[in-house]
Amino acid sequence: MPLTIRNGWLDDARHCLSPHFNARPNKEVSLLVIHNISLPAGRFGLPFIDQLFQGCLDVTADESFQELQGLEVSAHFLIRRDGELVQYVSCDDRAWHAGVSEFDGRSGCNDFAVGIELEGTDSVDYSDLQYAKLIALTKELMARYPDITLDRITGHSDIAPGRKTDPGESFDWQRFKGAL
Template structure:
């Protein structure tokens, strides 16, 4: 698949701009963080991830949502199980995906990172379509943001140890890196 990147938006992707973003303190984009998410946990294919990132998650739609519906979070992109790519925040803007975090001695990873969510769970495996899409997007990002190198691609668990475990042991880093 061929990608284009214009004004911070990648195509082809479904664009759903999140209100949960702001300007970066500088334009030092030098880290890619891989996450995973499913809402409710372990369920795939619904609109609830979109709803969370767009600030419209209905607290009454599922008991789990009562504790998270008020969160103001986002990611730059989501890759669904079937490989569909959804973008919520332009790459030059700061998405709110990393929380309390540190990489290579630098805190506040949201300031200098791009966050990509994979639809999945910390304990599950990911699909071939997800690996292919993630690799394609990553190659484009590495070309556009040369400070993102293979050594500056990491999991949420590595920037927030003890607090986060995603993308989990089911994510095959060797397989992903071979596709780059």
């Protein structure tokens, strides 16, 4: 299932535009960061991730959302449990997914990274559909942005150690990278 990115946008994704982005300081795209997210924690298939990234999350919808009030965050992509691909920000722009981060001695990973969120948690296995879409999307990203190489694909936990744990122990790095 080949995917195609044109002008920073994936043809085969549902586009759900986020206001939480800005221009990259240069045009460099050389890192891929894998994350996970579920809202509320451990619950899947709900509309709250889209709402968070669009800046319209009703923080009264769940007690745990109070800590998210005023948060301005986004990712380039989300891959839902059923394999649905959602894109929030053009790959050519800077999404706000990595926060305080460092890769290979360089801080501010949002400046040069694409962020992919997997709907999930650190401890729940990801679905086969998610792996299939992630692999196809990663292959297209690597073709479109050749500075993203196997050694420049990492987890959020690796660029923000001690602060982040995703994609967690449930993510099968060998399965993912072996398929690339």
